[in-house]
Amino acid sequence: MPRRIRRLDDTLVFPPSSEALDDPNGLLAVGGDLSPARLLAAYKRGIFPWYEAPQPILWWTPDPRCVLFPEELHLSRSLRRTLRRNAFGLAVDRHFEVVMRHCARLRGDGRGTWIDDDMVRAYCRLRELGAAHSVEVLAPDGTLAGGLYGVSLGRVFFGESMFSRVADASKVALVALVHILRHGRFELIDCQLPSAHLRSLGARDIDRLDFEQRLAQTTNLGNRADIWQLPATCGGLL
Structure with missing residues (x-):
């Protein structure tokens, strides 16, 4: 069964990296915002935002790194x-x-x-x-x-x-x-x-x-x- 990408809510909690897709490599979550608190919470976990308009914010943690x-x-x-x-x-x-x-x-x-x-x-x-x-x-x-x-x-x-x-x-x-x-x-x-x-x-x-x-x-x-x-x-x- 294909994995589903988690949509972020107002909390700063990210899914575990084990939920990231293999293809495309490392796609973990969608949505949220680019507030300083969320960005720093993401980086601390090795997660970063990468997307192109008009896409929503996409969060990634590729393997390998x-x-x-x-x-x-x-x-x-x-x-x-x-x-x-x-x-x-x-x-x-x-x-x-x-x-x-x-x-x-x-x-x-x-x-x-x-x-x-x-x-x-x-x-x-x-x-x-x-x-x-x-x-x-x-x-x-x-x-x-x-x-x-x-x-x-x-x-x-x-x-x-x-x-x-x-x-x-x-x-x-x-x-x-x-x-x-x-x-x-x-x-x-x-x-x-x-x-x-x-x-x-x-x-x-x-x-x-x-x-x-x-x-x-x-x-x-x-x-x-x-x-x-x-x-x-x-x-x-x-």
């Missing part, structure tokens, strides 16, 4: 050369909404992305609460060359999206993020779904149960607000 352990970051020779050239500036949380808007731009196939205005408002609220952060990579003229954003909970960073307008800029953003997280003794970065881009940087898959156990051990740990700073330029990441 793509993660990057900070100590396993892989820097290729070409990326090391990019960092040594020191051509990019770095910033944190200076242009959070702008980073989201860049991530939300239309893909090459002309279809929209899942980052709509409701998503932007929701994550900007998390930023105001100190629970979301952006890493910005700046061109020599100060404009955004690339960046990423995500949610910080305990000692886990849940990466949401990244963009690049210049070659290697999103990779530099991830290197910069790892620089921060190592100082904060973070355990892992949730990359959600695998890609060749992420695998080239050291990301790998772990099974959902392992992922959930790691979250249970780390999302309640304290972290310091003062770690969210970077060298002025990317050469300082080496």
Whole structure:
């Protein structure tokens, strides 16, 4: 008998991940809202929203889960050369909404992305609460060359999206993020779904149960607000 997707009510309770569908992989629930309380409750369980208008909000917990352990970051020779050239500036949380808007731009196939205005408002609220952060990579003229954003909970960073307008800029953003997280003794970065881009940087898959156990051990740990700073330029990441 096919599994039925649970519709969320006004409580912040999510179904157990064992109820998630195999196809599409990880679809767990539908409905609810994007309030800070619900989003943080979801992330603590390894659940994230992902949908495209006019769909209702869909909540996912795929198995396996793509993660990057900070100590396993892989820097290729070409990326090391990019960092040594020191051509990019770095910033944190200076242009959070702008980073989201860049991530939300239309893909090459002309279809929209899942980052709509409701998503932007929701994550900007998390930023105001100190629970979301952006890493910005700046061109020599100060404009955004690339960046990423995500949610910080305990000692886990849940990466949401990244963009690049210049070659290697999103990779530099991830290197910069790892620089921060190592100082904060973070355990892992949730990359959600695998890609060749992420695998080239050291990301790998772990099974959902392992992922959930790691979250249970780390999302309640304290972290310091003062770690969210970077060298002025990317050469300082080496």
